[in-house]
Amino acid sequence: MKLISFAIPCYNSAAYMEKCIKSILTGGEDVEIIIVNDGSTKDNTAEIADSYAKKYPTIIKAVHQENGGHGQAVNTGLANATGKFFKVVDSDDWVDVKSLKRIINTLKGFIDGEEPDMVIANYVYEKVGAKRKKVVHYENVFPVEQMFGWDDIGKFKVDQYILMHTVIYKTQVLKDSGVLLPKHTFYVDNIFVFEPLPFVEKMYYIDANFYRYFIGRDDQSVNESVMIKRIDQQIAVTKRMVDYFVDNEIDNKKRRMYMRNYLRIMMEVSSIFLIISGTKEDLEKKKELWNYVKEKDKDVYKMLRNSVLGFSVNIPTAAGRQISKTGYKVMNKLIGFN
Numbered sequence: 001m002k003l004i005s006f007a008i009p010c011y012n013s014a015a016y017m018e019k020c021i022k023s024i025l026t027g028g029e030d031v032e033i034i035i036v037n038d039g040s041t042k043d044n045t046a047e048i049a050d051s052y053a054k055k056y057p058t059i060i061k062a063v064h065q066e067n068g069g070h071g072q073a074v075n076t077g078l079a080n081a082t083g084k085f086f087k088v089v090d091s092d093d094w095v096d097v098k099s100l101k102r103i104i105n106t107l108k109g110f111i112d113g114e115e116p117d118m119v120i121a122n123y124v125y126e127k128v129g130a131k132r133k134k135v136v137h138y139e140n141v142f143p144v145e146q147m148f149g150w151d152d153i154g155k156f157k158v159d160q161y162i163l164m165h166t167v168i169y170k171t172q173v174l175k176d177s178g179v180l181l182p183k184h185t186f187y188v189d190n191i192f193v194f195e196p197l198p199f200v201e202k203m204y205y206i207d208a209n210f211y212r213y214f215i216g217r218d219d220q221s222v223n224e225s226v227m228i229k230r231i232d233q234q235i236a237v238t239k240r241m242v243d244y245f246v247d248n249e250i251d252n253k254k255r256r257m258y259m260r261n262y263l264r265i266m267m268e269v270s271s272i273f274l275i276i277s278g279t280k281e282d283l284e285k286k287k288e289l290w291n292y293v294k295e296k297d298k299d300v301y302k303m304l305r306n307s308v309l310g311f312s313v314n315i316p317t318a319a320g321r322q323i324s325k326t327g328y329k330v331m332n333k334l335i336g337f338n
Contacts, residue, residue, distance in 0.1 A: 001082055001083065001084055002029075002030065002032035002082050002083040002084070003031065003083060003084055003104060003107055003108065004027070004031055004032070004084065004086070004087060004103075004104070004107060004168065005031075005033075005034060005077070005080075005081035005082060005085070005086050005171065006024050006032065006033050006087050006089055007034045007036060007073070007074060007076075007077025007080075007081065007086070007087070007088050007089070008021065008033065008035050008077075008088075008090070009070050009073030009074060009077065009088070009090065010035055010037050010038060010040065010045050010091045011037075011039070011040055011045070011067070011070075012040045012041070012042045012043050013040070013043075013045050013092065014040075014044050014048055015043070016091060017035075017045065017048060017049075017091040019094050020089055020090075020091050020092070020094045021033060021035065021052055023094040023100070023212075024095055024100070025059065025060075026097045026100060026101070027100050027101070027104055028059075029059065030104050031059060032059065032060075032061070032081065032082055033056075033059055033060045033061070034060075034061045034063060034076075034080050034081060035061070035062050036073040036074075036077050037049050037062065037063065038065060038072065038073040039064075039065060039067030039068070046062075049064075050062050061080060063077075067184075068183040069183050069184040069188075070090075070181075070185075070186065070189075071181030071182050071183060071185055071188035071192075072184075074192060075180060075181055078171070078174055078175070081171055084107075085107060085119065085168050085169065085170055085171060086168070086169050086171040086174055087168045087169075088164055088189075088192070093126075093165070093213055093214050094214075096208070096209055096211075098208075099121065099206075099208035099209060099210040100210065102206065103119070103121060103168070103206055103210060106119075106145075106204070107119070114147070115202070116147060116203050117169070117170045117173045117199065117200040118162075118167060118168070118169055118170065118196075118200045118202075118203045119167070119168040119205075119206065120142060120162060120166050120168075120203065120205045120206070121166065121168070121206045121209075121210035121211065122135055122137040122166070122208060122209045122211075123135075123136050123165035123210065123211035123212070123213050124136075124211070124212050124213065125213055125215055126212045126213060126214045126215065128215070128216025136159055136160060136165075136166070137209075138166075138205055138207075139205075139207050141154045141205075142203070142205035143205065144205055144207050145205070145207065146204070147204055148202075148203055148204070148205075149202060150201075150252045150254040150258070151254055153254060156258070156261065161261075161265060162193055164189035164193055166211065167193055173196055173199050173200060174196055176199050177195055177196035177198075177199045179191065182236075182240075185236060185237065186230050186233045187237045190237055190266060191240060191241065194244065194259065194262060195241075197250075198255070200255075227273050228276060228282075231270070231274060231277065231285070232285075234269065234273065235270050235285065237266070238263075238267060238270045238289065239292060241262075241266055242263060242292070242293055242296060242300070243296065245260065245300065246296050246300055260300070264307050264310060267290075267293070267304055267313075268312070270289055271289070271290075272313055274286040274289075275313065286313075290305065290314070293305075
């Protein structure tokens with residue numbers, strides 16, 4: 001068994017995927033790299049994947065599938081993983097070499113039965129044109145380099161939620177959770193992080209700037225105009241997360257609070273891009289989304305709607321929507337998330 005499996009979903013990624021692969025290769029025989037070619041047609045992604053698998057047969061697998069989208073590529077990576085832990089790295093991102101070695105050494109130090117269900121590390125915005133690189137870290141939220149549970153966590157800031165960039169799951173936890181991401185849908189990384197949380201009891205935080213999150217390509221899914229174009233997919237993901245939260249018993253109070261607050265952010269993201277779009281149709285979609293939550297569970301609706309974030313995206317009138325957009329621009333300037 002490998003120590004950690006890395007899945008790299010690739011779709012027409014020839015221009016940048018090698019940087020990603022090479023950064024993970026520094027982990028040597030402790031790592032497994034699963035390059036998932038998601039039906040690439042416009043470049044030689046498939047050939048690059050096969051060449052690396054041939055050159056490093058004990059480390060790299062090349063898996064080719066019909067195009068199913070990012071979520072299906074993650075599903076395929078997980079299905080082929082043999083590592084004790086599992087991590088997704090998008091093909092235009094990469095990992096910090098020193099941090100990878102530190103994480104491997106930490107994972108090796110865990111003894112069976114005393115292994116975390118989830119490992120968290122920092123990530124860095126590698127944003128095109130940015131003079132300063134923003135690091136998202138968690139030393140004020142989690143105990144550092146020690147095992148902890150939900151009752152030990154502190155208060156999250158809005159930019160500190162656990163994302164796919166941040167998380168390394170124990171592979172068995174993902175399989176036990178039964179998480180299966182939908183095909184041909186963007187923004188499913190939120191589902192990947194969210195749905196396994198009820199199966200997580202033990203966590204471990206490594207204060208290392210591990211994941212390097214590249215942001216700045218015009219066609220990226222987090223580009224503002226792209227998000228508006230794909231808003232129906234964002235809404236679909238948000239509704240699935242609402243359904244999961246309402247339909248499943250989440251026993252630990254702090255875990256439930258964290259998941260509820262994650263939903264608040266998802267509702268705000270969906271709402272703010274519908275407001276930015278500003279079309280009559282999209283403003284109706286915002287109303288329908290909030291009504292969906294209300295019909296699903298009135299108590300959850302009240303918790304989401306009466307929060308600061310919920311209030312901020314539901315200020316009536318055109319002037320109110322302008323306030324919402326201004327607030328979004330200020331937050332984006334501070335955090336730089338797209």
